[in-house]
Amino acid sequence: MTIQLRQADIDRADHLPASSLAGIGALDLAGTRMAYEGGSEIYGEGEPVEYIYKVLSGAVRTYKLLSDGRRQIGAFHLPGEFFGLEAAADHQFSAEAISECEIMVVKRSAVFAMAGRDASVARELWSLTAADLARAQDHMLLLGRKSAAERVATFLLEMSRRASVSGTVELPMSRQDIADYLGLTIETVSRTISQFVSSAFIQLASSRRIVVRNPVALRRLDA
Amino acid sequence: MTIQLRQADIDRADHLPASSLAGIGALDLAGTRMAYEGGSEIYGEGEPVEYIYKVLSGAVRTYKLLSDGRRQIGAFHLPGEFFGLEAAADHQFSAEAISECEIMVVKRSAVFAMAGRDASVARELWSLTAADLARAQDHMLLLGRKSAAERVATFLLEMSRRASVSGTVELPMSRQDIADYLGLTIETVSRTISQFVSSAFIQLASSRRIVVRNPVALRRLDA
DNA sequence: CGATAATTTGATTTTTCTCAAGACGCGTGG
């Protein structure tokens, strides 16, 4: 079960003294640590935006749904990364914990207040948002123009860059999540991974543990 | 021929008195008006980011290329819209004028300076960037999960919302541009438009002038 | 150990792309 947000804890962020908020790392410090269990919703599309989030541990998916249930995952968020940086009053995306997560939660109003007082916080906020935009734009190129093999290769290299421990990549997400991130079906993802195994580009310790054996070959596909 | 940027004109932005920069509309005021002819490059991927841009007239495409020439257009920018809001030192995208354009150009360093002095400018900058991010995320859903007919319907409704004059939509971009925006081929775009004409969803005054006759039918496709 | 979910594999269909050709529009020069 998801641990409930306690309003009292969260409101603290609004009342932190200005001195503790200054500087580039300010967004790290002013929040409340929350726990979410795997599969639980962090926020839903259409809900009012109240917080800004940073992953401390675990992994988060942000996604949109079409009316008939088709899902597009916009991003996976791993430890150290922010999400929920939206300007609109209501969330345009939904966010769910993929696995058990610890999330730092900061009231958006508190962040705005900080940003108003401290230009370096404002700049950091902008910079994080612009980085998210750059990532989204890269992903548009993948979704619009890459073949299935290219998409999977790009994904594996991305995960290997972001989350590899001593050569092994531990994938926190299911094949369905990967498919919905890459704009493919689960079968196509699975077949492509199987082909990469046959080609000895990668090796599967288990379906969620991957070792990249031939990064050069994958990079060739990462057009 | 593209009218050259004159350094002297552009540098003015750095030296405007603070009083004229204050307030939400500040980004509108501190720049230099530039003209670009159709097809000319405004900036290229990999070039250092020097300016922030606002379309005054005409239309702009921002895009990325794969090594083999495949192109993904990330957005079309119409009058009143900003582009070039990137945090990195170098452009991650290229930008070209689609038609003859007038563009307001503001030095990024000047905008940063303004944002440091005036929190409302910082907030506007963030807000514009976050809006761009929201648009990019919507477009990921289209590219990842929508059928050709859904993509074209979404595009036509979007253009009709943004650029219709008395019921007629004037498309500034070619079919190839539309295809590269929607992640389709030019032939698929053309065929889909033809189907919409046969179905009486739309009417073509010319290939670039479209009248939406049945917006409800298009909206049904805009899943 | 059994039940259930996740992943893989196979066969077939559908969608979109590719290759090809024709039509249309528009500007230029005769």
Next chain:
DNA sequence: CCACGCGTCTTGAGAAAAATCAAATTATCG
């Protein structure tokens, strides 16, 4: 004014890629 040329757009036929439908296999969890 008209013909020509060039670029854009449309249409057609076939091929390719990925989706869908179906089933088998493997992993996970009580």
